[in-house]
Amino acid sequence: MFVPGQRWISTAEPELGLGTVLRVEGRGVQVLFAKAGVLRPYAIDSAPLVRAEFRAGQRVAGKGIAFLVERVEVKDDLLIYRGEGRELHEGQLDDEQSVSQADDRLIGGRTDPVANFELRLDGLQRRADARRSPTWGLGAARIGLVPHQLRVAGIAAARRPPRVLLADEVGLGKTIEAGMIVARQLAAGRASRVLVLLPDTLVYQWFVELLRRFNLSFAIYDEERCEALEQAGDNHNPFEDEQLVIADFGFLEASPKRAQQLLDAPWDLLVVDEAHHLEWTPEAASPRYTLVEQLAARTPGVILLTATPEQLGRSGHFARLRLLDPQRYHDLDVYLAESEQFQPLSHIADKLLDGDALDADQLTHLHTLFAGDDALQACLANPAKPAHARELLDALIDRHGTGRAMFRNRRAGIGGFPQRQPVWHVLDGAALSDDGRQALLAEFHADIQQPVPPLELDYAGDPRLEALVALLDEHPQDKFLLICRSQPKVLALEEALRTRTGAGIARFHEGLGIMQRDRNAAFFAQPDGARLLLCSEIGSEGRNFQFAHRLVLWDLPLDPDLLEQRIGRLDRIGQKHDISIHVLAVAESAQHVLARWYDEGVDAFRHSPADGRELLRRFGDTLAQLAAEHARGPDSRDQELDALLAETRAAHEDMAELIRAGRDHLLELAASRDLHADALERAFRHEDNDPSRDLFVQRLLEGFGIHAEELGSQVLLLDPQYLSTDALPGFAEGPQSVTFSREVALAREDLPLLRLDHPLVSGALDLALSGEHGNAAFMVDDALPPRSALLQAVFLIECVADRQLDAERFLPTQPVVVTVDTKLGEHANFRPSDVALRKAADRTIEVPRYRKFLAKLVPPMLERAETIATLRAQSAIGEATLLATDVLDAELTRLRALHAVNPSISETEIAALADERSALLAALPQARLRLDAVRFVVSADFLSLR
Incomplete structure (x- = not known):
């Protein structure tokens, strides 16, 4: 029963210290952890909280006094501690109190198996090492270790806060870079509320990308969701109901009320994709630009994404840069002059x-x-x-x-991409009936519309089907990815192929659930699985199919960026083969005209065009009209088509030269010369090469009744049949296949990549370490000298600080292990013998029989161990403080030097880093020590002496 003023401890986050109940409403309770600067809402029936109750004989502190408790009184459901002539109400207690009861369990004979103690100690050390690493929050992300992406994410994530424009060329992974920055900010505590604003066509792609790649579960907001939340009846802002939110511009533009609520809600980080659609001139701004401008002015962190080359729209880049830093970028003419x-x-x-x-x-x-x-x-x-x-x-x-605000990487500069080889299948349409030709033209018109209108499709007599079947027969060992415009096309193709080929076929479209799409993609990825994957356009969004190298274009999108997305499923860094792009088109059809425009005008089948969107803006309407007219009567339109292709090619070459000549190489070099440029990649390499981690995770999960079965190819099946708690996340739908291999996870997007920061593993570890599981043990070690007894005490150094300081990168909650004997002498680096650890599970010891001698021996041994641990903790705290001083002083010196020559570094950024330094150097020395676990180890003859 929660009452305002009571003190509670989070078992999931004990490092937060004592929390105070602020408010109890309905089925929820709010607890303030004042020392950490954290306010946590909990559901009453599932809150990971235990009451901070101290008993007689324990020491309490608060209001500048400390004493041993002699008695405890209760008044109005609040505790009052009395002792040594003093009293403290529980609300007056300091936020840091030692609440461990491991010694009580040992003295009382309530011990755990030795293996549990070993697992706990291993988990404490591994959690500390993982939390200190710059990969924390990214270790379990399904991402390849692509150097330029890691550099951008590492640099941006180190900013306080990040306000950056990601402007890489199409296909280089801006979404991945943004996701890495978001995940790192959340894991480090620098952000807790994140808003992602998108065009409506990208909402689902981002939702899946954040969930599948980064294990981040965002809530998609629309009018229906907002109305449902408002009907709950508490009149609060619906956008404050979730911490991680995705919303589309169209929904907000249709409702000024929702837009205002969005502005009124507090956000720590704002992400905007397709930022080049935010229109601005010195005279006027679009509604979308105005909304983002207002949000950016009140949100600490801002990430904007655009693929538009700077040379094709410098005024547009200025408009985006002024969202990040309106003081620095206040005048367009000045910016253009500087750019020159x-x-x-x-x-x-x-x-x-x-x-x-x-x-x-x-x-x-x-x-x-x-x-x-x-x-x-x-x-x-x-x-x-x-x-x-x-x-x-x-x-x-x-x-x-702009080197600090803007990141720009180019495919040519990065390298590692395969060659693209277009393979033309221009099919004779002479045998097509008039109805067949009209069907092709209707399909073309449907393909270039958004959304795609319903259309009756029958491919049984389509010449493209014959070409597809021939391709499958011609390359029996290869896998083919076919991407077409819509779900109905996928279904029609599958129906037409059913009796035409014996090749295995899998489907991938928006009509399938996420799990089914993952299963089908996994079936395609298996060496003996499907040879042909039929995808609607959703298959071109973020998926990695680079184990295949043959792409079939059944149709073509009108948008060059969308075509690049399709090709990008195979054309990826690390692809081991050249890409064969099979273009299926009936001669003289509208689809054929579009294919020729891409090939002869844009050269999109061989290279990634940086100017594709600009070419579409100039020629898209003419192209669509001419393609349709050409399909009706090609002879009369050939001259106009040739002229369009020539004009497109000339414009493409001019813009390519403009981009090449005006390319700002300094901008591309800036990221590689940053202090943080390669730290993240080095940390990932270290994390991925830990051979003992996988076994630890399996042991951890086995402790909760989860059995791991090897399925081969570095894939495990986790079976929760004997799951001992409902608090462990991830098994709502039964057994789950997982992997510890990054390569396998990249090839199989249905497989979670298990690392210590994966929600399943971190949840299991928090559950194991937050309770008594393994915190008291008793064992016999035959290798000890006769008549020997040792006490191993595991203390934790905990720094309670504002989470936004990310103090744990310097001083994570870490174990200090001290071993003392009955004469209070220390046994440094003691570890029980391997033989004793193996035999421990088979030895039955009735520990309660020895409570009297434990009650006599343990307290003085523990007191001596605490004295030693305190000295070690002071040393560790001093090292952490010195490390923080060196790191932050170096960053401050670097920033101040840059400020002298680069106007992009503001006084505000320097002041923020200086404030962070001051707060950290004040918090780290205040780190406390608390007892977490104890183990009593005796020689074989010791028990007979008692």
């Missing part, structure tokens, strides 16, 4: 990077730029010297205007 200055510097950077000589004008430019800096002027005396070139290049990058 960076182009010659980019050419200089290229020469320095390649070791080429600088011409006289370039040297003069650098002398002017570095005036007053004697070290750099000395480098200019011999810029060809490698060390001097590096210093000059670093100086140029440091002075780059």
